[in-house]
Amino acid sequence: QYMANVAMKVNLKGAGINHTTQGVANWMGDTLVLGADVTHPGSSALAGSPSITAMVGSMEASGGRFTGNMQMQQAKTEINFDVQTLVLPLLRRWCQLHNKWPSNVLYYRDGVSISQYDDIVQKELPGIRKAFTELAKQAKRSVPDFKLTAVIVTKRHSTRFFPTKEQDAMASNQNTRPGTLVDGVVTHPYYTDFYLQSHNAIKGTARPAHYFVLRNEMAITTEELEDLTHQLCHTYVRATLGVSYASPAYYADRLCERGRCYLRPFYN
Template identity: 50%
Template sequence: MDPWTQKQRTTIVIGADVTHPGVTSAEGTPSIAAVVGSVDDQFTQFPGSTRLQRSRKEEIVELGDMVKECLIDWAVKHEDKLPTHVLFYRDGVSESQYEALRNYEIPQIKQAFKWAQEYLESKRKPERKPSDHDFKLIYVVVGKRHNTRFYRLNEEDKIRGRKNNPNLKPGFVVDTVITHSHSFDFYLQSHNPIVGTGRAAHYFVLKNNMDLTDKELQQVTHNFCYAYSRATKGVSYCAPAYYADRLCDRGRAYLRHWLKRR
C-alpha cells in the first residue's frame, strides 16, 4: 500500500483562491477570498466559504477562520476527530508573493487547527478524552499565468486521433532543468486541450512535511485533475484549486453591480 493510500482517511484537501476587481470596477470594490475543503475520504465533496477583504490584497486575511470551518466540517464526518494531514492548494499567486504566504498564511493554517480543537473540545462529552491536533502540511501554490509551453518532438508522443496536434499527452511532468534549483516545483500537463497549445500548470511547494515523495505528490495532483465534477475528462489544474476559483466567481455574481460600475 502506497503512503498516500495509508494517509487518505486522515487527510483533508483544501483549495484557496482570491479574485480581485478589474480596472473598470467601482472605487472601493473589495476582493473576494474563497476556501473549500474535502469532507469525505474519496475527496469528491468540497463545501466552502467566502469572505470580502480589502481590494487587491492577495493574502487571505481571514484564512484561519475559513480553514477552521473546513476542519470542523471534516471532523463532523469523522467522529469529531481532526485530520492529521493537510494537502493545501493555493491558487492565483505570483512568484513575488511566495514569501508573504510563508509568513502569513501557513501560520494561519496552524492557528485554525487550534481554534477548531477548542471548538470541538467545548462540544465534547466530559468522559471522552481530548484528541491531539498536531498535523502535517503540504502547501502547494498553483500557477497558471505563465508563458512556458511544451511541445512534442517525437511521433510516438502524438495524442491518438488528433492530427497535427503539437500537445503532449496528459500526465507529462517537468521537474528538472527549467525548475527552481533549491526548491521543489514542477510543471504538469494534465489535460488534452480541444484547440491550441495546452498550458501546463506550475506547482510550487512552499512546505512539505507530509512524507510524500516528489513522484507521489505529482501523481496525487494529477489524479485530482480528473476529479473535477463538472468535467468528464481531465482539467488544466487540480480540482480543489478549481473549486475555489469557481466559488470566487460565484461571489463575483453578488457584486456584479459594483464590478460593472453601476
C-alpha cells in the same frame, strides 16, 4: 456529452459521488485537502469594491465532494489575512464527518506570484494552524498534531512543452499527451517544483500548470505528490476528463466567480 454533464450535476445535487481515481482514498482518508484563491475587482468596478477570497475543503476520501466558503477583503489584496475564519468551518465539518481529526493538511493555493511566496508562508499557513487551535479550544481538548504541506498552483506563465517524437503527440493538434510531467532541467535548482499537463487541450498549444512546493511537513516524495496532484485533476466533479489543474484550486476559482456574481452591481 451534454447529457453526461447534466447527469453529473443532478447527481451532485443529490449528494452523490460522480467518480474517483484509484488510490486517491489512500491519501485523503486522513488528509484535509484545501484549495484557496482570491479574485479582484476590475478597472471598471466602483471605487472601494472589495476583493473576494474563497476556500474549499475536501469532505470525504474519494475526492468527489468539497465544500467551501468565501468572504470579502480589502481591494487588490492577494494575501488572505483571515485564513483561520475560512478554514475553521471546513475543519469542523471534516471532523464531524470522519469522527476524527485530520493527520495531514494539503493546501493548494492559486493565483500567487513568486514575490508573494514568503507572505503565504508567514501569513496564510499560520492561519491554518490557528484554525486547529481554535477548534480544539471549542472542543475543550488539546491541539492535535498534524502535518501541513503547501503547494502553489500557477496557470499564467509562458512555459510550453512540445513532443520530440511524432508518436508522442496528440494526432488532433500535435500537443503533448495528458499526463505529461516535467520536473527537471527547466525547474528550480534548489526547491521542489514541477510542470504537469493533466488535460487534453482542445485548441491551441496546451499550457501545463506549474506547481511549487512551499512546505512539505508530510514528507511526501515528489513522485507521490505529482501522482496525487494528477489524480486530483481527474476528480473534478463536472468533467468526464482531466482538468488543467488540481481540482481543489479549480473549485476555489469557481467559488470566486460565484462571489463576483453576488457583487455584479459593484464590479460592473
